[in-house]
Amino acid sequence: MKKSDGQAPKAQRAELLDFASLDYLDSLEGVPSLDDKAASGFSLDSLKQLFPGMITAMLIALAAMFLAQHYLAPAVFFALLLGMSVNFLGTMDTTRPGLDVTAKQVLRLGIAISGAQLTFQEIAALGFDIVIAIILVVAIIFSSGVVLARLFKLPRELGVLAGGAVAICGASAALAISTVLPASQTRERHTIFVIVCVACLSTIAMIAYPIMAQNLGLSDAEAGLLLGGSIHDVAQVLGAGYAISAEAGEVATVSKLLRVALLFPVVMLIAFWVGARKLGAARSVPKLPGFLVAFIIVVGLNSAGLIAPFIAAFLADAARFFLVLAVAALGVKTSFGGLRDIGKAPLLLITAQSALMVGLMLLFIVVFQPV
Secondary structure, three states: OHHHHHHOHHHHHHHHHOHHHHHHHHOOOOOOOOOHHHHOOOOHHHHHHHHHHHHHHHHHHHHHHHHHHHOOOOHHHHHHHHHHHOHHHHHOOOOHHHHHHHHHHHHHHHHHHHHHHOOHHHHHOOOHHHHHHHHHHHHHHHHHHHHHHHHOOOOHHHHHHHHHHHHHHOHHHHHHHHHHOOOOOOHHHHHHHHHHHHHHHHHHHHHHHHHHHHHOOOOHHHHHHHHHHHOOOHHHHHHHHHHHOHHHHHHHHHHHHHHHHOHHHHHHHHHHHHHHHOOOOOOOOOOOOHHHHHHHHHHHHHHOOOOOHHHHHHHHHHHHHHHHHHHHHHHHOOOHHHHHOOOOHHHHHHHHHHHHHHHHHHHHHHHHOOO
16 A cells, blocks of 8 residues: 555656646736747737737837937837846747747838838939949948958858948848848847947937038038938938938938838848748749838839828838837847847947948048039
């Protein structure tokens, strides 16, 4: 009897060691852990599973936008800091799925509708020489990312991300490029690092570049071209341009929107390049990302006047909010320690590219005097 009594508790001990029944302890109160099958399709159950992570990113994004209105820094910067401060939520089964969807799908939606802030007519109004010059500068800066990454012995992935962010439109470009790069263990960490760097440098440029333009004796139109052609993020371009004059703000805005328009061909080329490297039986032709197709369609509709101005303004605001939302989600999934491990070389890379870009724009303005 004693022997049988000693053997009987084995099943009980196994049951106690089975912590599957305690999964609810690793979730938000009252919300069950994720069921992969339930979340695989669009349904009420999948939305319930995604809700904790998505609402977490939304609260962080709203807090970041509130702080951005009261302090001289972009909302994406605050979204990153706030997100990384609650990094533990990125490891929880309850919040991780919603954060993943926000960082990927919501981001792609934001990029698609961001085309509502752009028309082909605005780009053409700049003039042929300015358009060609900005395209060349963007091409040089983007290529320099890959070249400098090799010089600094950094991963090519980081060079591509840095080149796109500096050359095109800061955080938006870094996130868009990240979505078409091959999956890797470092991709999200490199993306966040690039966003942090360009956000900081954009804030510095917003203050320093207008002072530099005035000290160099540039006209308002020339100053606007310099700001729109060299500052990374759209918000900082607007802040710097309109701080000088209405004319400088308008020229800066259109110049910057031309760089934003180049997001489509650059990300398309990267997507084809990545796809070409993976040619095989299952994928014989590289695919163009759907969000890029949607982006150019929205630009075309807006250029044709088929999108009412108030709807275009709403879509542009929604696109900016979705961007902050995606950055907040990525921030939660990133730790301060992970960014520290990247080192100083990538910061030098992005700073060198930024200095090269403003130098090229100044050279073009001084030599050719296009405006």
